[in-house]
């Protein structure tokens with residue numbers, strides 16, 4: 348809508364190749380909105396309520412009379428504003444994929460009294476969840492005069508199995524100072540039909556869904572069902588993941604807080620290690636499939652001698668292996684610190700542990716404790732060798748990191764994310780995740796968020812910087828199953844300007 352460009356959409360619901368080359372399955376029913384323009388410009392647009400409900404009335408945006416905002420020149424976002432996915436371009440290259448810029452629009456599709464919003468948090472905890480909840484409530488109330496906001500208790504199943512909580516600016520005033528989520532969360536329990544029945548029965552017309560990759564898949568299913576039923580309900584995703592494994596966006600909220608808090612554990616490991624002869628400190632950090640926290644915490648600390656992440660397979664024995672490197676570091680320096688992401692080396696652990704097939708309620712594979720495993724292996728190895736008596740201390744701060752409140756910069760990030768989400772829903776957009784792309788708030792269609800995960804690309808400069816800062820072996824002698832990942836679009840480093 349609102350564009351002079353030619354629009355390509357896929358009306359026959361056949362499988363669709365996205366401009367990024369990913370196959371979007373037929374089961375994801377609604378059509379992607381692809382708009383093309385001159386010089387290879389592509390806009391991967393988001394759905395709008397008017398796509399399936401014609402003749403909806405519009406209203407002037409109440410922000411135009413708000414003294415805080417009316418002084419801002421050009422406060423409203425131009426309908427054709429879009430944000431490029433790639434900012435590094437070549438003279439003759441195509442302009443490439445863009446996303447719709449987030450922000451307030453001149454016209455809105457909801458009157459204040461008409462709105463009944465619902466907020467839900469799903470999946471694992473992450474610093475900043477309460478800030479996002481607070482800013483959704485306050486943004487709706489203060490910017491758009493919306494008074495009816497419901498909190499859904501305990502994740503997706505709360506839509507149909509629990510009572511709701513009334514949220515007001517007063518009740519959420521201080522929650523950003525606390526870790527966790529005041530709404531509670533859960534894994535599993537996504538039943539699309541029951542959730543949309545509950546949305547319909549409660550008269551909810553804006554749904555804000557805060558969660559990670561699994562949650563966004565659930566949000567996409569809710570959007571499809573809402574659309575199929577022809578409901579005037581905006582379904583909005585807000586990406587949450589401490590692992591930073593959500594693609595497209597610059598980084599996820601809570602990530603900076605996690606990296607900062609990880610420093611405390613690394614410092615402790617370093618103090619313990621350097622206090623004894625041949626001391627080794629092992630710190631496990633979160634990162635199920637993506638080692639971003641471990642990589643950034645290592646780069647920030649400068650006390651880490653070896654960082655092990657899921658994307659970079661490693662081995663223990665023989666030339667170029669971990670044991671050899673540990674021995675070398677201890678002989679050189681008398682102590683060392685190892686940071687290991689929880690998803691690293693799982694294939695090695697599973698060789699010595701039982702079944703790897705257990706899953707949590709959301710279907711995520713349950714991981715073995717690689718920190719504990721590697722600590723035992725190192726202790727046993729040096730005990731057998733009898734040449735180097737080591738002292739090893741293992742620190743697992745993972746849940747302590749996840750449970751803290753967000754830091755100042757994450758609080759600001761959460762605020763902008765929440766306000767962008769609200770502006771989009773009020774403007775009638777739906778079926779999108781609100782996210783930061785190249786430093787700008789955007790609306791991203793769900794399928795771009797759910798089609799793949801964000802990984803550390805070990806052939807990129809950031810991992811090279813890490814290797815050069817720790818001097819650890821690259822372990823590239825191993826049969827590297829990372830090749831497939833390396834061939835994927837390598838631009839999801841974070842944040843922009845660090846590559």
Ligand SMILES: Nc1ncnc2c1ncn2[C@@H]1O[C@H](COP(=O)(O)OP(=O)(O)O)[C@@H](O)[C@H]1O
Pocket residue numbers: 469470471502503504533534535536537558559560561562563564565566568587588708709711
């Ligand atoms: N493919 C899916 N379709 C619908 N809902 C899903 C899907 N995957 C996960 N979910 C739901 O999303 C919620 C959170 O998922 P989970 O993987 O636990 O955390 P996260 O969203 O942080 O990745 C759960 O309630 C789960 O049932």
Ligand SMILES: O=P(O)(O)OC[C@H]1O[C@](O)(COP(=O)(O)O)[C@@H](O)[C@@H]1O
Pocket residue numbers: 470471472559560561587588589590633634635689707749
């Ligand atoms: O023990 P739990 O609560 O299931 O969570 C563990 C997982 O949650 C995370 O913190 C985040 O995962 P999600 O973003 O998928 O919720 C992972 O790093 C970790 O593996």
Ligand SMILES: [Mg+2]
Pocket residue numbers: 470559560561
């Ligand atoms: Mg997940």
